[in-house]
Each structure stands twice: as C-alpha cells, then as structure tokens.
Amino acid sequence: MDDDHEYRTPDHRPPPPECIRSGPADSDSNLTGTLLNLNVxxxxxxxxxxxxxxxxxxxxxxxxxxxxxxxxxx
Structure with missing residues (x-):
C-alpha cells in the first residue's frame, strides 16, 4: 500500500486537494484550507x-x- 494510505478515504480514493492543509494554520496563503479546518x-x-x-x-x-x-x- 502507498505511504499515504492513512490519508485515503474508505473507498481508497485520495482526499480532494482542497481538504489538505499545506503549511501552518496561520499561513495567509491558504485561507480556504484554514477555514475548512476551522470548526465554525x-x-x-x-x-x-x-x-x-x-x-x-x-x-x-x-x-x-x-x-x-x-x-x-x-
């Protein structure tokens, strides 16, 4: 299995790129990723x-x- 198997969905598809945060949570370059991870x-x-x-x-x-x-x- 791939090294990133723990990041795959139950049907073995990788998650969509917009669901993966790149960089620290406070990075202004990724506001959308931060908001997806924020529990409003x-x-x-x-x-x-x-x-x-x-x-x-x-x-x-x-x-x-x-x-x-x-x-x-x-």
Whole structure:
C-alpha cells in the first residue's frame, strides 16, 4: 500500500486537494484550507460566551485578520 494510505478515504480514493492543509494554520496563503479546518460552531460559541478576540485567535491558531473575516461571515 502507498505511504499515504492513512490519508485515503474508505473507498481508497485520495482526499480532494482542497481538504489538505499545506503549511501552518496561520499561513495567509491558504485561507480556504484554514477555514475548512476551522470548526465554525466552536468559533461562534466562544464569541457567544464573550471570549476575547486574542484568546480565540490563540485557541484556534488564527491571525486577527482571519478572525475578523470569519466573524464577518459567521
């Protein structure tokens, strides 16, 4: 079996490229990959509880710019 077998779907197809994050989560070059990996419901709950912007950024490993973007669309 291939070295990347653990990254394959149950029917042995590789996942689509947009589902694979390339680089660190805070890389501005891959906003879409980061958003795919972000649990928006967790983001919303943290906002609802009054968690500070900086704390949310730290917990979710995201930049303040990405926080503002997600906050605008969430």
């Amino acid at each position: 419901s967790t983001f919303k709950q943290l906002r609802y509880m009054g968690t500070s912007k900086q704390r949310i950024c730290d917990v979710l490993n995201m930049s303040v710019a990405k926080y503002d973007y997600v906050n605008a669309i969430a």
